Amino acid sequence: MPLGLDRLGLRPVSQCHVERGDRGGVRLIGCEPEADASARSCRACDGVARVRSSWTRRLVHVPVGQRSTHLLVRVRRYECRRCGRRWTDDLARAVPEADAMTDAAAWRAVAEVVLRSKSVLACARDPACSWDMVNDAVLSRGLGHLVGDERRFDGARMLGVDEHVWRHAPRGGRYVTVAVNPTPRRDGRPARLLDMVEGRSGRAFADWLAARPESFRDNVQVVAMDAFAGYKRAAARQAPRAAEVLDPFHVVQLAGQKLTKVRCRLRRETAGRRAPGPTRSTGAGGYC
Ligand SMILES: [Zn+2]
Known part of the structure; x- marks a missing residue:
């Protein structure tokens, strides 16, 4: 069964199936953390601990085939027989603190949303979980590993900027300013999206440029844009070495x-x- 439980530090102990009407069923896998002797050993006094109590934590996992899979993990609370110190099983390999979705399931959701442009709602159907759970997983991984990865700015010699309507609603900001790197493929890296910031003003673009390292601004040779004078002024002020041009579109x-x-x-x-x-x-x- 391709569940990858060993990578999560879990050991399967039971299995059952729960129907969900016309949506198919959910496979429930009962698990226990793989605990060796060190799990019962007290870090404070090297005493041996006893299992004082336990509870079940439900984790959404990667679907197997067409069937949703949830893990019912029995988490044990230990108490040192010698000094009374208490602790619980370590599930860090399986799931980040307080999350209800395994790391593997969270990254699957990120891939579906980011790479295949699937909606969050569609991504929540397969693993049988809530919209909020998938959205939280995508945001936390996306902010930490994609938006937070500054390496996407490396080697950008050309810069493209334009506005984009991201929200079709009567209230609130509708526009974002989008910065892309249209530099042809170089060092194995393709042209790519660099950033999106709220608003469509020259100020928004100027503030974004000002927040970049000086080495990035010095490396940019061309800034392509529409005929909006605000973007042109921002580029001239923050990246004076770059030439401002109209993009072909x-x-x-x-x-x-x-x-x-x-x-x-x-x-x-x-x-x-x-x-x-x-x-x-x-x-x-x-x-x-
Ligand atoms: Zn102890």
């Missing part, structure tokens, strides 16, 4: 919009009625 978009305006004007002048006009994406087609 916005060059084509602006040219398309201007062409359409001319076409509409000529159409009105010659035929006295409207002509096909711009669309939101490229400035071509549609009606003006």
Whole structure:
């Protein structure tokens, strides 16, 4: 059974199956921590401990095939016979403190959300857990290992910046400023997303640049952007060695919009009625 319990420091002791209506079942694996003699040995006095009590901790684990798998771990509380010191089984290999999802299940959720663009709700269905549990796991791993990994800034000679609507809601901030590294593949690393910060102002971009190390700003040779003057001013102030350029997408978009305006004007002048006009994406087609 490919559960990888040995890597988690757990030993299976029982198994049962619980139905979940039309969603299939959940396999419940009863486990105990692999405890050698040192688990019962007191660190304070080297005395031998007895098991004073125990409780069951339920952990969401990686599904096996189409079936959700949860671990029911019996956690023991020990008490030293000599000095009375108390402690519990160490589950650090299986699950971070206070989490209800094993590390393997949490990283599976991160891969599904980040690499396959699956929704959090869809990711919660397979392991039969809550939306909050998957969301917490993705945020904690993502912030710690992806957002917190400063190596993504290394070697960036080109910088791309643009706005993006990340929330379609009537209230609250709708926009983020997105910074990407369009530097061609180099040293085995592809072009990549660098960061996203709240807002779409020149101030947001300038503050983000100012927060980067001086070596990063000095290494950037080109900053590609749309025609927003705020981004241009921010780049000129924080990365003065870099050249500010319009990116190809916005060059084509602006040219398309201007062409359409001319076409509409000529159409009105010659035929006295409207002509096909711009669309939101490229400035071509549609009606003006
Ligand atoms: Zn002791």
